[in-house]
Amino acid sequence: MKKLLGTLITIIVIGFVGYFIYVNYIKDAIPKIDVEEEMADINEYYIYGNHFNIKGNLKITDINYEDISLMLYNGEKKIYDVNDEKEGNNISFSISEYINEGMYIDNLNTGTYYLFLRLTYKNKEDKENPIYKFYVLKNNTDYDETTYYTLSKYDNKIIINSDEEYGTFMFNVSENKDNDIYDITIDPGHGGLDSGALSGSYKESNFTMNIGLKLKDYLESKNVKVKLTHNKDDIPSDKTMDEYNEHGRAVIPNEVNSKYTFSIHINKNTVSSVKGIEIYTPDNISYDFANDIVGNIVDNTEFGYSTNKMYKVSDGVYTHNFTESEVKSSLDGYSQKGYKPFAVSTKSNYLYMIRETGGYLTGAYVDNSNPDKVGVNPYYNSNIGNESYLLELSYMSNSSDLSILLKSEDKLATLIGESIIKELGIEK
Numbered sequence: 001m002k003k004l005l006g007t008l009i010t011i012i013v014i015g016f017v018g019y020f021i022y023v024n025y026i027k028d029a030i031p032k033i034d035v036e037e038e039m040a041d042i043n044e045y046y047i048y049g050n051h052f053n054i055k056g057n058l059k060i061t062d063i064n065y066e067d068i069s070l071m072l073y074n075g076e077k078k079i080y081d082v083n084d085e086k087e088g089n090n091i092s093f094s095i096s097e098y099i100n101e102g103m104y105i106d107n108l109n110t111g112t113y114y115l116f117l118r119l120t121y122k123n124k125e126d127k128e129n130p131i132y133k134f135y136v137l138k139n140n141t142d143y144d145e146t147t148y149y150t151l152s153k154y155d156n157k158i159i160i161n162s163d164e165e166y167g168t169f170m171f172n173v174s175e176n177k178d179n180d181i182y183d184i185t186i187d188p189g190h191g192g193l194d195s196g197a198l199s200g201s202y203k204e205s206n207f208t209m210n211i212g213l214k215l216k217d218y219l220e221s222k223n224v225k226v227k228l229t230h231n232k233d234d235i236p237s238d239k240t241m242d243e244y245n246e247h248g249r250a251v252i253p254n255e256v257n258s259k260y261t262f263s264i265h266i267n268k269n270t271v272s273s274v275k276g277i278e279i280y281t282p283d284n285i286s287y288d289f290a291n292d293i294v295g296n297i298v299d300n301t302e303f304g305y306s307t308n309k310m311y312k313v314s315d316g317v318y319t320h321n322f323t324e325s326e327v328k329s330s331l332d333g334y335s336q337k338g339y340k341p342f343a344v345s346t347k348s349n350y351l352y353m354i355r356e357t358g359g360y361l362t363g364a365y366v367d368n369s370n371p372d373k374v375g376v377n378p379y380y381n382s383n384i385g386n387e388s389y390l391l392e393l394s395y396m397s398n399s400s401d402l403s404i405l406l407k408s409e410d411k412l413a414t415l416i417g418e419s420i421i422k423e424l425g426i427e428k
Contacts, residue, residue, distance in 0.1 A: 049387030244375030
């Protein structure tokens with residue numbers, strides 16, 4: 001009897017141990033990917049807005065592949081198309097030529113993911129089953145680790161680095177526990193001593209604050225987390241808001257890890273006939289979102305597209321990077337003031353609320369060269385940038401535009417908000 005009891009206890013113990021091993025080590029184990037000896041060199045990776053992009057090259061002997069893609073792997077496989085160019089035995093690849101396109105990673109479930117380059121070859125012996133070859137992505141950038149916070153509707157934190165097992169890019173997705181993370185930053189243009197454009201008794205700063213607050217209310221009604229760079233009466237009438245340093249206007253968007261920034265303005269011109277809606281954008285982007293915002297306003301209000309021709313990309317859409325002459329003028333200005341020169345270039349967006357919120361992707365340059373005179377943008381060299389736009393919502397100097405503006409603040413906020421909700425993939 002004792003022998004039988006001992007045998008039963010042994011069986012039970014073995015069962016418990018086996019179950020423990022299965023649950024903790026076997027059940028969730030991820031089958032290992034067999035990788036090739038060659039490695040792909042990654043020269044750049046970044047997140048702009050809420051899209052991840054990566055650029056690199058791979059040298060291999062057999063470049064006669066049928067397809068090239070990136071594979072995000074956690075037991076299951078997510079495949080992403082890439083652009084590629086061949087030169088000899090070298091393959092250059094990237095997800096997108098535009099900085100605001102790439103892998104959408106916000107909707108990844110919590111867990112660990114590995115990123116590989118996948119080449120597909122014909123299988124001569126079995127045409128129905130192609131041959132796949134997988135290559136590790138070696139990080140050759142200055143960014144060993146990057147932390148990204150998803151949109152609040154997913155509310156995750158993603159740490160991007162390289163793993164020890166494969167030596168490839170790894171995405172560690174966990175639940176976000178930081179409440180000070182936002183989806184959108186709204187910057188009501190001007191404020192305090194700086195009232196912006198004037199037309200009679202009307203101040204640009206009053207319009208921009210009203211529209212900014214209404215836009216905030218609309219977005220928050222759709223469960224979007226919104227941060228204002230400043231609120232009513234935040235800036236004393238004899239003061240202006242800092243552009244840089246801690247809690248500076250162009251620093252806040254990155255402090256709160258928002259994905260998009262919208263700077264609200266009203267235009268003015270010495271020529272009173274100039275009128276219409278304009279949106280200023282970064283360079284090297286897909287303009288679909290910008291076109292949608294402007295088109296939505298023009299289609300549903302009495303406003304028209306701007307008649308301004310300078311820096312125009314398409315109807316109502318404008319991009320203004322520094323020109324060579326503007327670079328020289330800027331550097332001359334710094335020299336005259338006794339400032340150290342910044343690294344201004346034609347890759348730098350002229351508008352600081354676009355340039356400095358986008359990190360190196362938009363040519364930000366306000367480093368610590370002139371901390372006491374200009375200030376410092378601690379995110380100037382970041383590889384995570386806000387997708388930022390500056391909206392010029394009519395011309396105060398045009399009587400027709402001004403009369404429409406006076407009755408359209410609510411409508412403008414709603415229409416801009418609708419385009420943002422559409423871009424974020426949130427149901428109305």
